[in-house]
Amino acid sequence: MSTKRMMEPFWWALFGAGGTVAALLVPIHLVLHSIATPLGWVSANTSLFGHPLVKLYLFGLISLPLYHWAHRFRYTLYDLGVKGMRQPIAVLCYGTAVVGTLATLWILLRV
Amino acid sequence: MNVPRPDRPKVFQPQMPASWWLKHPKYFLFMLRELSSVFIAIFLVVFLVQIAQLPRGQEAYIAFVQKFNAPGWIIFHIVALLFALYHSVTWFEAASKILVIRRGERRVPPQVVTAIGFGAWGALSLVVLLLFLFLRS
Numbered sequence: 001m002s003t004k005r006m007m008e009p010f011w012w013a014l015f016g017a018g019g020t021v022a023a024l025l026v027p028i029h030l031v032l033h034s035i036a037t038p039l040g041w042v043s044a045n046t047s048l049f050g051h052p053l054v055k056l057y058l059f060g061l062i063s064l065p066l067y068h069w070a071h072r073f074r075y076t077l078y079d080l081g082v083k084g085m086r087q088p089i090a091v092l093c094y095g096t097a098v099v100g101t102l103a104t105l106w107i108l109l110r111v
Numbered sequence: 112m113n114v115p116r117p118d119r120p121k122v123f124q125p126q127m128p129a130s131w132w133l134k135h136p137k138y139f140l141f142m143l144r145e146l147s148s149v150f151i152a153i154f155l156v157v158f159l160v161q162i163a164q165l166p167r168g169q170e171a172y173i174a175f176v177q178k179f180n181a182p183g184w185i186i187f188h189i190v191a192l193l194f195a196l197y198h199s200v201t202w203f204e205a206a207s208k209i210l211v212i213r214r215g216e217r218r219v220p221p222q223v224v225t226a227i228g229f230g231a232w233g234a235l236s237l238v239v240l241l242l243f244l245f246l247r248s
Contacts, residue, residue, distance in 0.1 A: 022151050023202035023228070027195045028236040030154055032243050033161065034188040038179035045247050046169045049162060058162065062155045069152035076145045080129050100156070107163045 011071055011094060018068030025061055055108045063101040070097040143194075144201050150194040203228030 036042045048054050070093040077089050132142040164172045178184065206228055207221035 019198075019202055020206075022148075022195070023199040024232050024235050025239065026151050026154065027192060027199060028239045029158070030188065030192050030195055032240070033158055033176075034154060034179060035185070035192065038176050038184070040180070042244065044172075044176075044243070046165060046172055048246060049165055062159055065148075065151050065155055069148040072145050072148040076142070079132075081127055104159055107159055111162060111165045 011067065014064065014067035014097075015071035018064035018066065018071075021060060022065040022068055026065065029061065049111050055111065059104055059108055062104045063097075066097040066100040067094070070094050143197065147194040147198040147201075150191040151198060154188070154191045154195070199232055203232065 032042065033044065037044055049058070074090055074093040078086065082089060132138040161172070161175055164175045179188065203225050207224035210224055212219040212224060
């Protein structure tokens with residue numbers, strides 16, 4: 001129980017950081033990479049993805065909002081009245097975000 | 112004196128139907144805001160898969176991105192963009208209520224905190240756009 005209590009501010013800090021990153025940076029990247037590039041309006045300079053600073057940036061851009069999702073999704077499930085599974089839900093949500101973080105790290109290191 | 116002990120008080124458990132968020136427009140907007148995190152996460156995972164094409168060469172990356180030039184994907188990404196914009200707006204509005212910034216004795220008005228958020232959002236978006244367009248190696 002005490003570990004759970006201690007972890008709560010940790011997850012909340014990641015939620016806050018992820019929500020801020022998503023609010024500031026996700027709309028422009030969504031427009032550029034997922035709408036404008038496929039439609040041929042612009043073209044990405046793919047060599048930039050190999051730059052260490054760009055990789056670091058992408059790591060934060062992709063991994064942090066996953067914790068924002070995990071936190072919100074967890075409490076939405078609670079709010080929808082899922083009873084008696086609070087602990088497994090929390091583990092599943094944050095666990096998915098951690099797996100996503102590791103996958104992001106792995107993919108960016110290979111680029 | 113053998114008074115029977117009273118039952119332990121039961122914990123009050125309010126019963127809410129799972130459809131409570133359909134009962135009021137504000138509850139519905141709350142649910143949309145929560146749902147925005149799902150669309151943002153899906154976009155980022157798809158973007159990650161897009162980046163994962165790069166080790167196989169630039170052609171593989173371009174071929175992958177070309178798949179998004181299809182009605183279903185375009186609709187998905189526009190919906191995801193609307194959710195992302197809704198997240199940004201609600202996030203900076205909420206931030207002004209949570210962040211209490213003081214300047215001397217006075218609290219910086221919440222509207223100013225929201226305005227700073229919107230300003231940072233606009234400025235960073237412009238920086239990303241310019242770097243994307245003009246940073247060529």
